[in-house]
Amino acid sequence: MKKFVFGALCALLVLSGCGSEEKDENTLVVGATTAPHAQILKFVQDDLEAEGIQLEIKEFTDYTKINAALDEGSLDANYFQHEVYLNGYNEDAGSDLVSVGAIHYEPLGIYAMDPAGKTSISLDDVNEGDVIAVPNDATNEARALLLLEKYGIIKLKEGVGVKATKLDIVENPKNVDIQEIEASQLPRQLESVTFAVINGNYALDADIIDKVIVTEDKEDEAAITYANIVAVRKEDKDNENVKKLVEILKSEKTQQYINDTFNGTVVPSK
Template sequence: MKKVLVGLLLVTLIGAGLTGCGTKTGSADKKIVIGASATPHAEILEQARPILEKAGYELEIKEYADYVQPNLALDSGDLDANYFQHKPYLDQFNQENNTKIVSAAIIHYEPFGIYPGKTKTIEELADGAQIAVPNDATNEARALLLLEAQGLIKLKEGVGLNATKNDIVENPKNVEIVEIEAAQLARSLQDVDLAVINGNYAIEAGLNVSKDAIAFEDKDSVAAETYGNIIAVKEGNENREDIKALIDALKSDAVRQYINDTYEGAVVPKF
């Protein structure tokens, strides 16, 4: 009789363990763990927290200082979602790392800006001046397109979002393109003439694209559509109820108002 009871107990425990695998169940599905850049993503998520609480969800925000770890953490299952990147970067990351991460929603857009360093205006730029750009492929292409729009360089016909500095076919001022990790660009300003800086890192450094940049992407440009910042999840989790609740909270009127009031054009809602 004891053996029978032990056997039944083991079956029950194994069954309970199997039920806990795969999709989130029980109390675990009421907690959303999301990775984010500190600025503006984590700040925006904080505004969604009370909305999620009313819907019965607990939000845990894990901040990251780079663009690699939050995707690795999402792929490994340590995160339910992340919020820091645009889709071109995600597509490149998936290709290079054999991951299956997808976009669940576009939340906002951060205009790239050209910021003054040792040189204060584009007109004052000397022959051979140094311009710093992000060193990851998708953001470097975006920076080069912005420099081209200002007449500083001309890129090979049709390269678009695949552009690298090797695709520069005209360079009337012989500017030197200096590739630097995106997170370090703002700190490089004192060492270069100009720098093209990602929106989140500019904000983090106390720079506002509409006030401090000498040129920036238009909010109605192709870049605004292409480089919207997304909520990313593992493939197959896009329609999970907790992810839907997260997106609904981020797309609320309260969050839109917070973005508009706080960032003054440096962050633009895409909903």
């Protein structure tokens, strides 16, 4: 009878995972999208290893699954999002993931291509009735409109900030036609519009970074608000391995790598 009870208990332990080998406490599993996040994480792997930390990077093609993976415990941290997106996830999922550091931002830029495939020189080329494509999601559309306002193409209602929509345009002196298009599709539309406001990561993927005219500045409200962060579960915010990861990601060496590698489409946060 004792043998039967002991055997049943062992079976239950195996089924529950209690008998499986635990993850090394010096291994840090971080989820990220491929570009630029996983690329930056690969750069810091050796520096983390020198600190006794093995960085395991899990790349995701579908960013909507990364917070859930962190929430359920298959990741120790993630690096792919800004805090506004994280707060939205927490609200929808009833979770309490937290930011432990802002690492970089991906500035929106105004891009253009003339019929010969050359970059427009300046925004002085904006003419009456020109078509300007902007991202159609609320977050990036507001950023795009703020950028257009900064360069005098439109004027927005006072105080709307990062919640701006097309309905908040109060002045449009050249009657530009602002068309809302899914953010990832904007690079493909560049030849069929006069200008497009495009996220840095999508411009990088599409190899059109040489077509940029102007970008958000690191001091702009949107750049600060939408800085990309490292996120963890609330109980891990003081984890020493996570602290070391953030420290190395924010180091001068990593910041220089970001500046040298991404040609302004990815910029270190302050």
